[in-house]
Amino acid sequence: MTHSSPARILGIDPGLRITGFGVLDKVGQKLIYVASGFIKTPVGELPERLKVILNSLREVIEMHQPQLVAVEKVFVNVNPQSTLLLGQARGAAICAAVLANLPVAEYTALQVKQAVVGNGHAKKEQVQDMVQRLLELSGSPSPDAADALACAICHAHAGMGMGQLATKGLRMRNGRLS
Template structure:
């Protein structure tokens, strides 16, 4: 009598690309979410050379395309632009962000967008946390042996934010809550 063989279930996971756009330095971070567990895959920075804006945007678009082709994420999460004191800086950052979004869309990835406040709230529990706090929590949540650069940590935090349901609440219903001062009330 033959014993029936049942295939073992293949553990499913979602691969998320987080992007912290910047004209000089664009951070990226790739994580896998398996159930409630997060696993680090890769992170780094894309540095653009000084020069004309179109060439710098091309570097961001091309390099993120390579990251996507190498790591095959299923979706992307991008930090939203905040309004800066200097309108020219805000416009330039917006163009770098546009190049990053285009790289994801070109690869067929759905794109989620989060403010810095939402990302910090989801990762640190405080929407006004500083860069060092974000870095420390990224190291802790992903069990990293070293500390990533601030730009790579921000990108990983963006991916973590998305993995946690956008606000770090997972499946918790939030219909009766609202945001006030970066906190749910």
């Protein structure tokens, strides 16, 4: 009997105020919780806040050594300024992965919720509850950490097969899977 080696996935829920992260291992079909948390940026100038996101995620990557990063895609907000700021936070998160030479997979919030809850319009509390159940956590993760873990779970279900990084049909361009 052969055992597949674990695939470590870092999920990121980007935000300018709070960026969630979650790390899990996929061994065969089993998902194993490794770590999660959030990065809170100080109030201040945009460049400094983006630097905090970039440097903090680089530390997370260095500490946990993921093989792949899954990032939630930006949705268009009612407020265009908020959408632009969120996009910049997301860019800092992607840069942290690319600087570590990690491939990046991207999923919409709808895809993430569909993969984790079975309903693309699920509420945050439903995502938290399902993440807690799927990863057999003793408590409920914070909303931002839960969203990041959900992103990693989505990739584990959708983008990976047999414990290996699935790249069939995907192209690597500038360090990103597309």
